[in-house]
Amino acid sequence: MSAERSRLIYVDDTSPLISYKEPGHWAGGDKYYSATGNTINGGPFNKTLRALSGSGSFNFNFTGPSVSVIASFVGSGLPSWTCFIDGNALISNVVPQVTASSVEICSLQNIVIKATPSNLTVNASGSDDRPFLFDRIQYALDPSVIMDNATVVVDAFDNQIHYDSGWSKLGSIGMETSVRGSSMSFDFVGIQLTWVTTIDVNANTTTNSSAKYSIDNGTLFPFQVNAQNSTVQMYNLISFQTPILPPGPHRLFVQYGNDSSGTAPLILDHLVIQNFTRPPSTSPSHARLPKGAIAGIVIGTLIGFAIIVVGLIRVIRSRKVTAASSQRYTAPNYGDGSR
Known part of the structure; x- marks a missing residue:
């Protein structure tokens, strides 16, 4: 068995994490699914596509060592696209000019993990007869995330x-x-x-x-x-x-x-x-008493302690007085000499 490979994250075209520009040019690609759903690469992920007729773009932030963009195509012509990572253009993959699905159109490996996420941007242009059909983004999972x-x-x-x-x-x-x-x-x-x-x-x-x-x-x-x-x-x-x-x-x-x-x-x-x-995850909360209640408890404790101390002093003094009285000399009573 080979060593464990990096697990991938699929981000579907419907994900709210993807930000589309020129939303008026993007539309659901359901009408293209029947043409792309029975190709050798299977159908689009989750049976959804985002179709672009005109010029538009989308961007997505991620943290991982590799990323790729997956699209589908219909007809004999191709739309145009350019992919960027943090503003740097990627080389587009050569793709067949035939109807196909799950086609990787651009990718980048060995991305340096930074303190902030990487940004993927795709600029594309399509038409009614040659739409740009975006399927998904997939990127390698960074174990620290x-x-x-x-x-x-x-x-x-x-x-x-x-x-x-x-x-x-x-x-x-x-x-x-x-x-x-x-x-x-x-x-x-x-x-x-x-x-x-x-x-x-x-x-x-x-x-x-x-x-x-x-x-x-x-x-x-x-x-x-x-x-x-x-x-x-x-x-x-x-x-x-x-x-x-x-x-x-x-x-x-x-x-x-x-x-x-x-x-x-x-x-x-x-x-x-x-x-x-x-x-x-939430740490268990510890109930706190109001400051006034805490002050009252402290003062009450001090008063109680003072009362106990005073009581002990009185008991000790009383015992000393009793002991002194018992030790005092008393002359014997011999009477007055009368018989």
């Missing part, structure tokens, strides 16, 4: 995922198993988990198989493991998504099925964890 209410991506090679001996590496893509009954488990904190897979091109995996998953050792829910029905490899496909879970720690358990008629292997590319906002 506590992430609440974030979407965390856990790579299949993460060393916190526990596989049994039936699993093996599928190149650089992820982990796979064709062994009936083989399983894996993963402990996570969040409110929802999504299993994202890849369908590999393999002539021997032409029939669907099955698997099951459970949360917190509960009911095992079946899900289908799809076989390859295309001549190209398919990425970013969802195998299953849990319902909304109670906030807190959970355990995922997955077992490859015993359907002997199926040949498709179970493949994990990555897991997507929807985190939650933790309530702020």
